Each structure stands twice: as structure tokens, then as C-alpha cells.
Amino acid sequence: MPSHTARSLVAGVDSSTQSCKVVIRDAVTGERVRSGRASHPDGTEIDPAHWWSALQAAIADAGGLEDVAAIAIGGQQHGMVALDAQGEVIRPALLWNDTRSAQAAADLVDELGAQAWADATGSVPVASYTVTKLRWLAEHEPDNAARVAAVALPHDWLTWRLAGHGPGGDLGALRTDRSDASGTGYWDPVSGDYRRDLLVRALGHDAALPQVCAPNAVAAQGDPQRWGHLIIGPGAGDNAGAALGLAMSAGDVAVSIGTSGVVSAVSPVPARDASGLVSGFADATGAYLPLACTLNGARVGESMARILGVSLPQLSELALQAPAGCDGLVLVPYLEGERTPNLPTATGALHGLRLETTSPAHLARAAVEGLLCGLADGLDALVATGVTVERVLLIGGGARAEALRRLAPGILGAAVVVPAPGEYVADGAARQAAWVLADTATPPEWADPGTEHYTLDESARLTGQSVRARYAVARQHILDRPDA
Numbered sequence: 001m002p003s004h005t006a007r008s009l010v011a012g013v014d015s016s017t018q019s020c021k022v023v024i025r026d027a028v029t030g031e032r033v034r035s036g037r038a039s040h041p042d043g044t045e046i047d048p049a050h051w052w053s054a055l056q057a058a059i060a061d062a063g064g065l066e067d068v069a070a071i072a073i074g075g076q077q078h079g080m081v082a083l084d085a086q087g088e089v090i091r092p093a094l095l096w097n098d099t100r101s102a103q104a105a106a107d108l109v110d111e112l113g114a115q116a117w118a119d120a121t122g123s124v125p126v127a128s129y130t131v132t133k134l135r136w137l138a139e140h141e142p143d144n145a146a147r148v149a150a151v152a153l154p155h156d157w158l159t160w161r162l163a164g165h166g167p168g169g170d171l172g173a174l175r176t177d178r179s180d181a182s183g184t185g186y187w188d189p190v191s192g193d194y195r196r197d198l199l200v201r202a203l204g205h206d207a208a209l210p211q212v213c214a215p216n217a218v219a220a221q222g223d224p225q226r227w228g229h230l231i232i233g234p235g236a237g238d239n240a241g242a243a244l245g246l247a248m249s250a251g252d253v254a255v256s257i258g259t260s261g262v263v264s265a266v267s268p269v270p271a272r273d274a275s276g277l278v279s280g281f282a283d284a285t286g287a288y289l290p291l292a293c294t295l296n297g298a299r300v301g302e303s304m305a306r307i308l309g310v311s312l313p314q315l316s317e318l319a320l321q322a323p324a325g326c327d328g329l330v331l332v333p334y335l336e337g338e339r340t341p342n343l344p345t346a347t348g349a350l351h352g353l354r355l356e357t358t359s360p361a362h363l364a365r366a367a368v369e370g371l372l373c374g375l376a377d378g379l380d381a382l383v384a385t386g387v388t389v390e391r392v393l394l395i396g397g398g399a400r401a402e403a404l405r406r407l408a409p410g411i412l413g414a415a416v417v418v419p420a421p422g423e424y425v426a427d428g429a430a431r432q433a434a435w436v437l438a439d440t441a442t443p444p445e446w447a448d449p450g451t452e453h454y455t456l457d458e459s460a461r462l463t464g465q466s467v468r469a470r471y472a473v474a475r476q477h478i479l480d481r482p483d484a
Helices: 046-060 099-112 114-121 130-140 141-146 154-162 194-202 240-246 298-308 312-319 324-330 360-384 403-411 424-438 458-475
Strands: 008-017 019-026 032-039 068-075 081-083 150-154 176-177 211-212 254-258 261-265 278-282 290-293 329-331 350-353 391-395 415-419 449-453
Touching: 008 046, 008 154, 008 240, 008 424, 019 141, 019 424, 032 046, 046 154, 068 240, 068 424, 081 154, 099 114, 099 130, 099 154, 099 176, 099 194, 130 141, 130 194, 130 254, 141 391, 150 154, 240 254, 240 261, 240 278, 240 290, 240 324, 240 424, 240 458, 254 360, 254 403, 261 360, 278 449, 298 312, 298 360, 312 360, 312 403, 324 360, 324 458, 329 458, 391 403, 403 415, 403 449, 403 458
Parallel strands: 008 068, 176 211, 254 391, 391 415
Antiparallel strands: 008 019, 019 032, 081 150, 254 261, 261 290, 278 290, 329 350, 415 449
């Protein structure tokens, strides 16, 4: 391991769907030193070369890596990077949000059964998983499928490039971690082994796959021509990276309110949910990260704000003016269909309308309560797999709303912590890099950047239970899209 100065610096990367962000932190204290950013092109299929260009640009924007001792990459999960025998990218990568493989996912589930998939990989395939994209490739682009010699995910491929490989290069040098491997659909998070039979079922033949590294292992050394001094960590999928950045442990549940709602928990035991509501992922520490996703997140509030002609801060203020439970008004927020529960063709619904419940305040509060009830359904799905909830960490753009933060403990049934805004994925990758550099049994303890705490009292608990009970009745009465 190379020597380093008294103040060692580490870098963490978040290569997301939209952009690449780099943060550089003190390896011991976690103090943020500098950062950089570069954009990714829009689309659901992307030439990985754009990610590499953006990573280099973001590194430059962050002041370079000359004084950085170690780096790790957090990246968007599931995306299919298909490489030929020479290490060249065969076609643009299909991203997690490319839904053309939906039928392939349904076919794979039908062939083996949901329980068999859950037992084998912890998850039932959906269109986002890599295994479904490989089946799509085999069916729709058989010539390209036949050329596939290796399959990587976005963060795997970028780690490989940082180490000086590709385009072209040693496929045996591909490295990944447990969290990203667990989102492929052909890796068992319990045994730690690839299920090559499932890979072959999807692709039609075997292929090289990244070696799965231990959470604190050195995955590679930097490109000797550019970053020969650099230690490269195994990296992580974005959700696991965020959990590491938030220093989550068993009993912690993260509720992320962005475009969608994501509920994930660090757990000592794996999830194998045959219903498909909970994905049985691994985390970036050696534990597990069961995860449920709702399709309707911050846009629920944005839509109601647009209807009422107010800003989001004004919507929050209005919501706090209405009584708890909105005098019986209930919004079922299935504006984009729903994933938890699995109702892809559902529409939203507003129940309990009376003259006195048509005020802007009532409608605003119904939007907040409906959004939280939808997230609570995701939390229930995790609890059903054995997850213990001691506290909820509320993150994402939607968490900025004061009304949502104040109502969350009662409806979610747990104390709520709102961490200071940050680049949680990149921070998690940086913390992993510091862990690899330190070569310790556990990740470093960095200073808490600050949190807001919202407690749960008995009155809020009872009110939340009442709100959820009425919501549970209302969500049974919805209409499908007219074109469904």
C-alpha cells in the first residue's frame, strides 16, 4: 500500500442516471475538502463512454486526484454493459429505467416461478434488473448477444476504466461489490456466488462476470499512467452507497422521497420475498439491504401544488393548517400507477369530498398524508420480511417540506431523523474508500453533519393509525387508466 501524508484524502463518486458527482474528503474526519460535477446525457440507453468522459470531467472539476490516496465509485444499479472478447462495448448500455425488457421479466418469472427466483437471488425479476435486459438482448439482438463475452454494471465498468482497462483490456480484471451484484438477477446474496445457470437462461450462453470483492477490499490500483498511486475500492450500487454515507445500521430505515419513493433498510438477515414487492439486495458492509419502491414520490406534492396554484413551501404551510386526517378526505396517490402494491395501471383517487373538505388546506394535507401512507405501505412490506424499524431517516428532495417531516412520525410509526442535505451516494463511496485505506474491520466513524429529529408521541401514533386505516379502505377503490 502506498504511503500517504498525515492528512489523507479520499474521493467518492456518484455516477447516477443524470450526472457524475465527485466529493473529496478527509479520510479520518470526513471533512469535505472539495467537489466536482459533470452531466450525463438524457435517455434510457447510453454509450458508457459518456460516463467515462463525465467522470474525468468531474474529477478535474474537483481539483484532480493527485493528492487523493483512495477512491470508490457508487453508481446507478442494474444497467447492462455488454462487452465483447476484446473488452469493447457492444451496444449502448440499457439503464435501470429502460422498460423494454418488461416482457422478458415476466417470461423469466413464468419459466421458474416467483418463489424460485426469490430463493435463488433474493428478488423476483422486474424490468430494471440486468438479467431481464440480457434476455431482451438475446431475443431482439441475437447477433449482439452472441458477441457478449462479459457483462458489467455501470460502476463495475468505471472502476475497470480507472484501473487502466478498456476500451479493450483484460476482462478478468473486472471487479464489483456485493450490493451491485445483488441487483443483477444472477447472484445469490446469501451464498455469495453467481448463478450462472440464470445468466445462461437469460443470455443463452455463459460470460465473464466481475469478481465480487469484500466490502473493504482493494479492488484495483489506479491506471499507472495517470493515477498509479491511487487505491480503488470495490464501489457500490447507489442505494447501498447512500446507506453507507448515512452510516445506517440495523434498525435504520431510509425513506427517500424523490421522483419515486424508496424504502430501504440495513438488515442482518436476507430478504427472499416471492411477492416481488421487496428486493433482497445486499448492502456495502456485509449485511443486507431489503428495498421497496413506490412510483409516486415528490411529484404527488408537486401535482397538488400545481392544482392549487401555490408553491411547494406554500403547500406545506397549507397542509399544517388543516386538521389531522383532513376531516376524512383521503388522497390515494397512484398518479403513475404503483409498484408497492403492484398496480401498474392504477390511477389516483380522492375520497371523502364534502363541501367542508374542499378547502386548499384540506387538499394540501391530503396530498401529504397520502404520500406518507404510500411510503408506509412500502415500510410495511419491509417489516413483513423481518425488518426491525427503530428509526426512519427521511431523505430526498421531498424531505424538505416541513409538513411532511412533522407528519411522518405518526404515519410511519417511528421516530424520524432528517439528515443534513448532502451527496449521500458519493459520501458513502468516499467513506468506503477511507475504509479500504485504513484496512480496518469496520468503516470509519465520521462526524455527524447535523440532523433534525422528529419524535413520535402517543397522540401522533394514534392519529397516524387512524389516517392509515381510512387510507387502507380508500386504496381499494381506484380506477385503472382508460387505455389499460
